Amino acid sequence: MPPTPSSTAHPEQPAPRVSVEFFPPKTEEGARQILKTAQALQAHGIAFASITYGAGGSTRERTIEYGELLQQLFHYRVVPHLTCVGHTRDELAGITDRLANTGFTGIMALRGDPPRGETEFRASENGLAHASELVALIRKRHGGRFTIGVAGYPGKHPEAPTEAEDMKWLAHKVAQGADFITTQLFFDNAAYFPFASRCRAAGITIPIIPGILPITSLEQALKFCHTCGAALPAALGRRLTECGTDAVAAHTAGIEWACAQVRELLARGVPGFHLYILNRARPALELLRQVGLPRPPGNTP
DSSP states (O other), X not given: OOXXXXXXXXXXXXXXXXXXXXXXXXXXXXXXXXXXXXXXXXXXXXXXXXXXXXXXXXXXXXXXXXXXXXXXXHOOOEEEEEEOTTOBHHHHHHHHHHHHXXXXXXXXXXXXXXXXXXXXXXOOTTBOSSHHHHHHHHXXXXXXXXXXXXXXXXXXXXXXXXXXXXXXXXXHHHHTTOOEEEEEEOSOHHHHHHHHHHHHHTTOOSOEEEEEOOOOOHHXXXXXXXHHOOOOOHHHHHHHHHHTTOHHHHHHHHHHHHHHHHHHHHHTTOOEEEEEOTTOHHHHHHHHHHHTOOXXXXXXX
């Protein structure tokens, strides 16, 4: 299960729970990469692994296939993503039935981004327009069968007109039956803590898991900031710029920045964190080592 809420650090607080995100591979080399990464992280007590879902279900079969492999070969607890894009309500109901029959016990319920080439989200005919509707569908159809995760945006969702409006709809989404929130990636903890405080003020009591990306280059950082609406702190931008074409220095700088984020989050009582690993083990392993998290004897499904 995802971590339970906590507001202050305590000497007897359980060890931080770490989760990771994979994406389904598109090539044979990508397939080898995801399996090598899963094996490398297996012994580090990963609480759960999410696996993404392409727009309009474009990777649905691979999401389920590799989710099954992560469960069967490496004993991860897998939480597959499911999005509303490109599906009718009946199709989404059928997919959740299939996930239940396949042995999954969690779903990350998302609206999803517009298909490539489109700028606005449009619900399919007889489909769902909001993640809150998907949460409600899953909960009504399956009761407590699934642990349901939803997304949260430090600052606000890029499409929301104001923080207050965004928080209103996040609280509504949670009220439909969500069990935890995983945040979009951020590079400045000053975005996370006010967001978490606003969530609590809005009556949201479920865990709010911070999403961390250990970046390895300035180009990568800028790409994700553009895609996800995250802000690149000036200090991080300067440090990566100073690395120039030195890939090793940029990698080191990115890992050190993520480590500093994680240390502060844990020191202030956050019970765990979610790593966007891009199917690569090395950044995650380096972060866990540098932060000094204990290495459990085996996986914690």
